[in-house]
Amino acid sequence: DAGVIQSPRHEVTEMGQEVTLRCKPISGHDYLFWYRQTMMRGLELLIYFNNNVPIDDSGMPEDRFSAKMPNASFSTLKIQPSEPRDSAVYFCASRGAVSRTDTQYFGPGTRLTVL
Amino acid sequence: AQKITQTQPGMFVQEKEAVTLDCTYDTSDQSYGLFWYKQPSSGEMIFLIYQGSYDEQNATEGRYSLNFQKARKSANLVISASQLGDSAMYFCAMREVPFSGGYNKLIFGAGTRLAVHP
Numbered sequence: 001d002a003g004v005i006q007s008p009r010h011e012v013t014e015m016g017q018e019v020t021l022r023c024k025p026i027s028g029h030d031y032l033f034w035y036r037q038t039m040m041r042g043l044e045l046l047i048y049f050n051n052n053v054p055i056d057d058s059g060m061p062e063d064r065f066s067a068k069m070p071n072a073s074f075s076t077l078k079i080q081p082s083e084p085r086d087s088a089v090y091f092c093a094s095r096g097a098v099s100r101t102d103t104q105y106f107g108p109g110t111r112l113t114v115l
Numbered sequence: 116a117q118k119i120t121q122t123q124p125g126m127f128v129q130e131k132e133a134v135t136l137d138c139t140y141d142t143s144d145q146s147y148g149l150f151w152y153k154q155p156s157s158g159e160m161i162f163l164i165y166q167g168s169y170d171e172q173n174a175t176e177g178r179y180s181l182n183f184q185k186a187r188k189s190a191n192l193v194i195s196a197s198q199l200g201d202s203a204m205y206f207c208a209m210r211e212v213p214f215s216g217g218y219n220k221l222i223f224g225a226g227t228r229l230a231v232h233p
Contacts (some may be wrong), residue, residue: 042204043223056220089158102148102210104221106160 002026004107006092012113018080021110023092024073031095033104034077035065038088049075082114117142117211120223127230128197132158135182136192136227138207144168149190150221151181155203163205163220166190197231 005024013019025032033048047057052069060067064083069075079086089111093104118141128134142147151163165179166174174181182191194201207224 025217042225045220048220093160102221103150103162103165105162106152108157108159111158 004092004094004105006090006107006110008110009108010111010113012115013082014115015083016081017114018078019082019086019112019114021077021090021092021112023075023077023107025075025092025094026096026105027073029094029096029105030072031104032075033093033095035091035093035106036076036088037091037109043091046077063071079112082112084114087112087114117144117209117222118210119207119222121207121224122228123227124225125228125230127232128194130199130231130233131196133193133195134197134229136194136207136229138192138205138224140188140190140209142188142211144208149181149183150208150210151179151190151192151202152206152208152223153201154206154226160206164192164228194229195218195222196221199231199233202229 004026007022024077030051034046035043037043044059046059046069049069049107065079067077089109091106091109093106095104120139123137133157149166149170152161153161162174164174164179164181166183178192178195182193204226206226208221211220211222
């Protein structure tokens with residue numbers, strides 16, 4: 001079975017540009033999570049969805065960040081305008097509804113560099 | 116607030132030997148889950164092992180085992196017969212129960228970098 005798919009794997013952009021990160025969760029999973037990983041702050045949960053509905057976006061740093069999940073197999077995280085401090089690795093993860101362990105499975109991540 | 120502490124920023128082990136990576140947690144909840152993830156240099160986060168707070172036996176997955184000591188609030192990862200490919204960052208995580216209800220969010224420790232030497 002395919003795991004969580006993220007694209008692009010690497011993104012280099014200039015300050016002020018719009019950045020869109022994409023995620024396809026594992027088929028049948030109804031929870032989707034967006035994380036950000038930096039050296040300074042470690043892994044931070046930005047937002048998560050259940051059945052395509054945003055449940056908790058308290059980790060989204062500011063209004064420049066937005067996330068959508070138009071259907072069960074696709075989600076985007078958008079940064080507009082981007083800033084150098086947004087440089088990080090962004091992970092998407094998904095979890096199935098019937099899961100004794102609540103295990104989240106992560107995608108390979110998108111390494112974002114904002115110049 | 117719930118918290119995960121990994122006190123070893125870096126560890127090294129000789130190939131084929133066993134190594135223990137420490138993890139302590141703080142929670143007032145009775146029901147919780149503990150996880151270990153591996154992050155190799157390629158960057159992906161790989162799920163390794165899970166331990167539930169009500170599980171009577173320590174979890175094992177191949178060469179990975181979790182030394183769960185509930186009274187001490189510790190959930191150490193034991194890797195037996197280390198291999199060069201085990202060199203990576205290892206994260207301990209706990210399932211959090213929000214006061215408002217809903218899904219149990221994961222919180223992560225800072226990680227331990229393991230180096231396996233030949």
